[in-house]
Amino acid sequence: MKFFDEGVKLFQCVGDRDVVTWNVLVMGFVQNDKFEEACNYFWVMRREGILPDEASFSTVLHSSASLAALHQGTAIHDQIIKLGYVKNMCVLGSLITMYAKCGSLVDAYRVFEGIEDHNVISWTAMISAYQLHGCANQVIELFEHMLSEGIEPSHVTFVCVLSACSHTGRVEEGLAHFNSIKKIHDMNPGPEHYACMVDLLGRAGWLDEAKRFIESMPMKPTPSVWGALLGACRKYGNLKMGREVAERLFEMEPYNPGNYVLLANMCTRSGRLEEANKVRRLMGVNGVRKEPGCSWIDVKNMTFVFTAHDRSHSSSDEIYKMLEKLEKLVKKKGYVAETEFVTNSLEENEEEQGLWYHSEKLALAFGLLTLPIDSPIRIKKNLRTCGHCHTVMKLASKIFDREIIVRDINRFHRFADGFCSCGDYW
């Protein structure tokens, strides 16, 4: 936002700031993805003795949700109860989302079931909460429940329902829901619904049908529509279509590193190392840099950050020893590393050994070393989790009999007893 800084300056000039003035400031931070600042200013407002209203709470909960800051979100919830805003639908909707995005599905549901008079947003917030946690069956169940209560779904509801179908391979059902958008609910499907359908068909392996679906769109396909198809090409190793699709994406959004990474990895996987290098060079030419992968873990009220091959931590030696131990145990279980797993790595032909030092594994080792035996290991990551890490997390949950929860950029993975809640679809 061009005028954001001006707005902040203006705020500083206002002598008599009431709650609305503060809300506008905090919302400005949220709209510019500055969630930490948003939260900080909320607390500054509190210290200045201003009582928050419904709007302040909805906004600050949105920030806590985006930061996955459960501790803070819970503190806000306490204040909401104290100040008596527990009937406001915006606040309740934000609470559901906050708990879901902070990893606590049970708390999200507790808020949801306490609501007397649901609207489409509270239903959708809970449906989306299930979707985020990979509970596709509950998504469909709640959606049907919502319809039976006579609530009209929204565009957003359909995004969740179609994604759930996609993640569980329910092609027919997804198509039926998609058609119902127009036929039954008298709405026009938007590009986001087409993106879901392309994903649905593509994941099921129907690449040509997915492409035809795009061609049938009554509007210009957005990058996420093509992105869904590119993901499918990667999954099925269709380099020919993948190239074409990636070309379009490079034109539409030359600054999105994800597309380059996907194509480069597809090339590597089909043994075309030279072409993979070419894609990496193109990325450099276009001035794009991949965001480095990075993982966080909270131990005793402290946040520890790891990057791949990180040796900066004071107990680095123990961490690496722990990883070696993990590697031995995992291999004893018969796991053979598949280097083509390097989904979001850009390293040139990364060797197997390199995979073992991805940031989330370092965080895992640190968690295993420092957290009490009965507490879940909660890790946050800034990118999509890679296939190697995903497999190792599953095995580690079984080997160490630990619950491991990883929140990647898109969703939660809850690993327990050798399985992941995402059902290996992510």
Next chain:
DNA sequence: CTAGGGTTAG
């Protein structure tokens, strides 16, 4: 001034 998302310019 506020909530749900795979939105977001012909």
